[in-house]
Amino acid sequence: MKAALINPGRDQKYAVQEPLNLGFLASYLLANGVEVQIIDELAGQDVARELELFKPDIAGITATTPIAPDAYRVAGMCREMGILTVMGGVHASVMPDEALQHVDMVVKGEGEVALLDIIRDDIRSGIISRPYIKDIDSIPPPARHLLQMDFYVRSKSRIPHSYLYFVPAGAKTASVLTSRGCPYSCIYCHNTWRGTPTRYNSPERVISEIAGIKKDYGVETIFFIEDNLFVNKKRLRTICELMIENNLDVLWGGNSRVDNIDPEILNLAKKAGCRQITFGFESGSQRVLDILKKRTTVAQNKRAIELCNEVGIIPQGTFIVGSPDETLEDVRLTMKFIEESNIESAGICIATPYPGTQLWDWAQENNLMPETYSWPDFDYLNTPINLSPAIPKQELLRLIGKVNILLAMRQKGRVNVLSALKGIVKEPSKVFTIAASLIKNPYLIKNLAGRFLVQVFSRRP
Numbered sequence: 001m002k003a004a005l006i007n008p009g010r011d012q013k014y015a016v017q018e019p020l021n022l023g024f025l026a027s028y029l030l031a032n033g034v035e036v037q038i039i040d041e042l043a044g045q046d047v048a049r050e051l052e053l054f055k056p057d058i059a060g061i062t063a064t065t066p067i068a069p070d071a072y073r074v075a076g077m078c079r080e081m082g083i084l085t086v087m088g089g090v091h092a093s094v095m096p097d098e099a100l101q102h103v104d105m106v107v108k109g110e111g112e113v114a115l116l117d118i119i120r121d122d123i124r125s126g127i128i129s130r131p132y133i134k135d136i137d138s139i140p141p142p143a144r145h146l147l148q149m150d151f152y153v154r155s156k157s158r159i160p161h162s163y164l165y166f167v168p169a170g171a172k173t174a175s176v177l178t179s180r181g182c183p184y185s186c187i188y189c190h191n192t193w194r195g196t197p198t199r200y201n202s203p204e205r206v207i208s209e210i211a212g213i214k215k216d217y218g219v220e221t222i223f224f225i226e227d228n229l230f231v232n233k234k235r236l237r238t239i240c241e242l243m244i245e246n247n248l249d250v251l252w253g254g255n256s257r258v259d260n261i262d263p264e265i266l267n268l269a270k271k272a273g274c275r276q277i278t279f280g281f282e283s284g285s286q287r288v289l290d291i292l293k294k295r296t297t298v299a300q301n302k303r304a305i306e307l308c309n310e311v312g313i314i315p316q317g318t319f320i321v322g323s324p325d326e327t328l329e330d331v332r333l334t335m336k337f338i339e340e341s342n343i344e345s346a347g348i349c350i351a352t353p354y355p356g357t358q359l360w361d362w363a364q365e366n367n368l369m370p371e372t373y374s375w376p377d378f379d380y381l382n383t384p385i386n387l388s389p390a391i392p393k394q395e396l397l398r399l400i401g402k403v404n405i406l407l408a409m410r411q412k413g414r415v416n417v418l419s420a421l422k423g424i425v426k427e428p429s430k431v432f433t434i435a436a437s438l439i440k441n442p443y444l445i446k447n448l449a450g451r452f453l454v455q456v457f458s459r460r461p
């Protein structure tokens, strides 16, 4: 039995990190005797050509919401070739009926066991879900040898302004996922682990996986992509101690909530190579943090930045504007927070009601859904649904542009004009795309100027 796992999509802004989800599915299938290939359209592979060569019995496609139309296009191609087609991932999990119109089968939630059952039991149609895997050490590390690692380790050079801010220019990078789940329930978030307890890989497994990646791909930096690396401090402490003991010599970053850190864990993490923590700050307005059910305070946001700066870890983070009932005054508080906090790197996005989230339900209940919308617009800046009618979207974009410029001005380090120009020379067609968007929405000018400046000034390693 041969299975092809496909990462669809052509918008390379999404190609920051390797699709570890397909890596996990592949390693689980391989361990159970299935022949597997991963085809990564986002990394530039030609799906039709690879399918012709591999001739799989089954194709499995992953998708987040903005990628869904690409996933459906690829599904159509697979079915035309007579291949049994299954879709999984966040979008198919929350919109299974929609996805089922394009494929033979949909997997809801965690995919390893479901996909193996489909193959072993020759299931050929319907919506399938299986209980979650309790011991995630039983899933082998992602089959990175099947991923386009050469493409992804160069992520920092390809996309210098991504959130991999701590990665020195030109350094090789890779990602790991060492836990599944999140015990919190912020209203803008949906992930496939909903309803399952948070599960962790053992510290020993984490160390051996990272050591293996270093050896196989020569990476100097690692990002832990899980929702919250710092939520289980006991485990993280052991991981840090083992990193130091084993002289792992890797610089790393990860995500955390602002209330999950303290000076002790930060000092140990720094010693073990931690150089960046990405926080979901979300807002400088307590009213908005409460609306988002974030269960954090503005004071905690401020303290997290101070603590990281004291220890020498870059506090990076994301902010949301345009949340339900947000007013211009709330947005101003967020801008003031960014101005006063001396944070160097941050991402700001417009509240986007992804299907499956409480925000989505809120938008439906309050009749805020437009008559038509398309999934690719669900990308944080183009959101087709305005959740805060008190602030026009153009005003939000104007304010985001202003903050981006402020952040760009703060970047320390050397000027990297050459790499920015190289980007334009490599893809001249981008100039036309940008011009078209600007004509449609002049407020984007400020935004782009800010992003361009962020790209031009990159932090000294």
Ligand code: B12
Pocket (backbone or CB within 6 Å): 009, 014, 015, 016, 017, 018, 019, 020, 021, 022, 024, 025, 059, 060, 061, 062, 063, 064, 065, 066, 067, 086, 087, 088, 089, 090, 091, 093, 107, 109, 110, 111, 112, 114, 115, 177, 188, 189, 190, 191, 192, 225, 226, 227, 354, 355, 378, 379, 380
């Ligand atoms: C790391 C990450 C990224 C990274 C890397 C993504 C990548 N290439 O994997 C980057 C920065 C590139 C990124 C980008 C984006 N991300 Co992101 N990201 C994440 C994060 C934190 C972890 C993803 C991950 O690897 N999870 C671990 C894997 C193992 O889980 P999984 O993908 O759900 O896969 C399991 C099941 O879904 C299922 N499955 C998945 N695919 C398939 C396929 C088949 C055939 C089967 C059977 C099963 C199956 O089995 C898997 C293993 O059990 C998640 C949050 C989260 N906790 O998942 C957000 C998350 C996936 N991202 C999200 C979003 C919105 C985005 C962006 C749209 C943001 C933007 N505007 O730029 C883009 C879209 C990128 C894309 N290619 O689609 C949302 C998706 C919401 C939605 N409805 O679409 C999430 C859920 C965050 C959230 N909670 O809101 N992201």
